[in-house]
Amino acid sequence: MTRPELLRVAGVTKAYPGVVANSDVSFAIAEGEIHALLGENGAGKSTLVKMIYGLVKPDAGRMTLRGAEYAPAEPRAARAAGVAMVFQHFSLFEALNVAENVALGMENPPPMKALAGRIRAVSAEYGLPLDPARMVGDLSAGERQRVEIIRCLLQDPKLLIMDEPTSVLTPQEVDILFKTLRQLASEGTAILYISHKLEEIRSLCDEATILRRGKVVATCTPRDRSAREMAELMVGATLTPPARAGGTKGRTALEVAGLSVASPIAFGTSLRDVTFAVRRGEVLGIAGVAGNGQDELLLALSGEVRAGRDTVRIDGAGVGDRGPNERRALGLVSAPEERLGHAAAPDMTLVENALLSGALRKRLTANGFIDWEATTAFARGIVEEFDVRTPGTHVAARALSGGNLQKFVVGRELLQAPGVIVINQPTWGVDAAAAAAIRQAILDRAAGGAAVVVISQDLDELLEISDNFAALNEGRLTKARPVAGLTIDEIGLMMGGAHGMEVAHHGH
Amino acid sequence: MLRLEKRPSPSRFWQGMTPVLAVVLTMIAGGVMFAALGKDPVEAIRTIFWDPLFNAQFASYSRPQLLVKAGPLILIAIGLSLGFRAGIWNIGAEGQYIMGALAGAGVGLAFYPAQHWGIFPLMVLAGALGGWVWAMIPAILKTRFNTNEILVSLLMVYIAQNILSSMSLGLLRNPEGGGFPGSRNLSQYPSASNPELIAGTGMHWGVIAAFMAVIAAHILLQRHILGFHIKLAGQAPRAARFAGVNPTGLVLLCMGISGALAGLAGLFEVAGPAGQISIDFNVGYGFTAIIVAFLGRLNPIGILLAGLLMALTYIGGELAQFMLGLPAAAIQAFQGMLLFFLLAVDLLSNYRVRLGAKVEAA
The missing domain is CATH 3.40.50.300 (P-loop containing nucleotide triphosphate hydrolases)
Structure with missing residues (x-):
């Protein structure tokens, strides 16, 4: 040079x-x-x-x-x-x-x-x-x-x-x-x-x-x-791309019909008539530019925002008006996009954060009393299985780097033997190796019979792991289409193009 | 130059050490102030911290006062701390304390002069209920109409004070009191009194209730999922909703517990140390308990110690005014210093102090 x-x-x-x-x-x-x-x-x-x-x-x-x-x-x-x-x-x-x-x-x-x-x-x-x-x-x-x-x-x-x-x-x-x-x-x-x-x-x-x-x-x-x-x-090692087991799809595990909810977030996007279904063993990828209703969709699926009973069904049971723990009991786990403050409490230890969403499905409490020993074991299991780099499970969540906390949060949900998995931005800010590991873990759960919804802004990721593909645009969800045979142009159109930017972009 | 550096995780050592350091710093700064006022600093400090407990002349009076004063402070502060941990700010414990006393005393006086062992337990129940009802007003207004519980609970104190005046002049006034305001003396009505249980200690049912509240709160926060949810809601409200915590339920629960405990404190006070409902029955325990709760780091054991320390500075302060002729303002300044240092050095548990560009060993 x-x-x-x-x-x-x-x-x-x-x-x-x-x-x-x-x-x-x-x-x-x-x-x-x-x-x-x-x-x-x-x-x-x-x-x-x-x-x-x-x-x-x-x-x-x-x-x-x-x-x-x-x-x-x-x-x-x-x-x-x-x-x-x-x-x-x-x-x-x-x-x-x-x-x-x-x-x-x-x-x-x-x-x-x-x-x-x-x-x-x-x-x-x-x-x-x-x-x-x-x-x-x-x-x-x-x-x-x-x-x-x-x-x-x-x-x-x-x-x-x-x-x-x-x-x-x-x-x-x-x-x-x-x-x-x-x-x-x-x-x-x-x-x-x-x-x-x-x-x-x-x-x-x-x-x-x-x-x-x-x-x-x-x-x-x-x-x-x-x-x-x-x-x-x-x-510093050889990478293997995630392996897809082309297993058979089971019956419908998650069904969303006519879901419309006002956004609880200031300047948020309300969901309008969202409809889709995911079968056991199937991964539905939901694309979209940030701020088109992804957060709201996660809240409505996790149970933090409620709607009509039959707008959300898990294995046929209407849960649209039920809270997060009632949905967890039926096998639905979710991982929000924002790690600190939503998926995890920044000042609490990893053990406490393991309890946060794992209490119910991992049976970490008896009559409301917390079994700290079992909780610590659960947290250790997450750290080991998902290669979370941390000095121990006693450190505060905020002490972890973004990618390591992401591994912890995703691991916490995936290790709960879920029937339905909803994840928003599973690998955001995570490096290639860890991202591959997270995607593989998601695919493994799908192969094991879980119905998976992955909301992501990373198109390559969605195309790599999804069976079906849909896009959120201003709170509306397009019809889901099989990934096989989709072109980038079609995807771009599903996502609503570049939001009128080609017009504005000129001169250079 | 001093620099502050955020610790990755709060230091457990400093969380325990800061109160001790604060007391030492208060003694030094207070000593300087007392010396500037022309008093012997060592004697002044000793009069405040030592004489109330161990001086042969005064201890027989002031030692029992320690528990009498600390009991209601601890009982109220424990209730408040649960709400504060969850980010629910009940500032109106003083009003709930008054309403608990009125409800409890009212039940007792309604049975006068009947004698039955069941009267006092019934009063205890009524006291808790009175405080609970008074706390439910701001709680329901908050959950229904999203009002600010700080303002509403505070303003409810002034309503309670006026009800207290009205009651001591009207409905609950002693018919044999020659027209003076104030109710019958409950301590002279055995079925309704809350006596000193062990002579010379100041121990009464309210103090026992306070100790039980400390233990219960400790277990709740350390071992129970409800305590975990309370902490979670305060630290990360969105994570709490994700964990399935119902914010409305939590507001009702925390306001209810703090109101009921404040009401209990009022009942034990009116049936015991105070003896009767009077216009100036409340002396600010409900407000001081807010300070005690924060002094104790919103931790049950901390609150127990903070309540005792606070009670000691009040008793010792009075003694110093009386014995050494220290002005009341100097005592208040001294108490203010204690609060200041406690809050100031709390910084050490979350931050590391570094000198200039030098790098300390980690």
Whole structure:
């Protein structure tokens, strides 16, 4: 490469009590380079970018930016030096409009009118259509991400860090994002791109640094490697894709008919006349862009939101008006998308979190009194069987990395011998190896006779594990179709296209 | 420069140590304040913490007072702590305490002068019921109309106070009291009295009820699924709904328990140490119990200790005013310091304090 070097990280080490998150990590990014950071959960990617963004201070090692010593004490210093970051979880206020949200992230926001003008200019320049006057609560996930990106671009960054940016986008939206990123790179902005989607990295990135257990294990040029090869470098083992047992399908276990519920969430999407059925041994994949009723569908199936008795039937019994535990008793388990705060209580230990949904089916209580011994054994079983990386079952759920907590939550539900499984985003933020393990576990349960509903925004995942495919669009569910023979175009149409974005996207 | 760093999990060591550290810090800061007022700090601290229990001259009076004062505080605080854990804020224990006393005393006085062993148990039941009913009003308003239980339960205190005045001047007034406000003295009516059970200790049925409540709450929170659901609802309401907790039921349950326990405390007080219904019967136990609940970290054992400590500073504070001529404001400031330090050092259980850029061993 002849491009001048922008950032060099040399021998950076960071240890937390009990874990070395980064050990002697070195790599360099040139100006205008799109550099991928790859690694399993807990490999130290987040810690590394947090150090670059000034959120965490390294214990040892040094960083240089354009040859000068670079040690940001806080994100403000990093931003001043030209480093910007788009986080995986957006930090936006739904009740404020786009321009107000952007202004909140700036040190010296210009007057609203001028700012709105600049937002329009930047969004036109980079092909990211965005109206500064719109309320963030009304935006799709893809549009919200654009708010974050434009917020960064207004600072005219030299280095843009993106943490798993495509996990909430439709295929069409991903294309738009990639065009923008390539344009930025051609103008000399370096991009540090964190993702688990290896095909994306192969099509987008110039260089890749692969981390395993806090250490750099390889650097490579993604275009020259296969996704499989990179995944194996990342995991340090050979990967096997999930095996499908083409077993016979049994009778209908979950039946949803004419389900309409108002969303209990502010700015949520109400469900309208949702109808589907899943047989034993069958996996129904439900796609859709974030915010089209996925959360609401999970709540209505898990029993947290109730509807008419016969709108939801488990093995023929109407349970639409029953709560979560009555549905659990009939064999339905569910795993919500939001791990901390919904699927798990952040400040409670893993043992307590195992009790949270497992009390009934695992018979962890007698006359209401908790059998802590059995609960601990159950939690240990989850940790072992689903390879949850944790110092023990006594740690708080919030101490686990996102992917490890996801494994715990999914494992907790799958280990309850369920008859019906409902999972929203089973592998969100989970690395390739763990995702493969989770998908395999889901398929194994289906092969064992469970009816499975997987709600996901990862199309590859749905196509890999589903028998039937349907899409949620503004609270309505399309008719389920067999996966075999579906084309990407048909899927895109089921999902409602790109929400009118092709029209807005022009010029570049 | 000091830096705070969030611990991955709360430290068990500091959760236990912070109250001790807070008491020590209060003694130091309070000592400085007493010295600035021209008093001997060591003597002042000793008068507050030591003399009420061990001074040969005063202990015979003040030692029993410890349980008399701590009993209702602990009983009420235990009930409140369950709600607080679940994120249900009953601020109106004072009103529930009054209504429990009125209901219990009313039942007792209705039987006057009959003698029967069943009268006192009936009064206990009525006391609990009175507090429960008073707490159900904000609870039902909350679950039905989504009103704020903090405001409603607090305002119900003032209604209860006016009912108390009306009762002590009207319906429950002692007909042989020469027109003075206040009811008959229940402590002189054996079937309805709550006497000191062991002479010189201050132990009465209310204190026993408080100890039983501590044990029951401890078991509930440690071993029972209901206690787990209470904690879960407070920490992660959405996770609680996922776990199948019914928020409406939880509000009714927590408000009901705290109301009933506050009502019991009122009944035991009116039938025992206070003796009669009077206009100024309530002395703020219901409000102080909120402080006790938080001092005790919403933990039953902690509340037991916090109730005793709180009672001690009240008794010792009075003694210091009386013996050393310390102004009442200085005693209140001292109690304020205790609260401040307890809440301030609580930070240590969730955060690690680091000095400058130096890195401590983990």
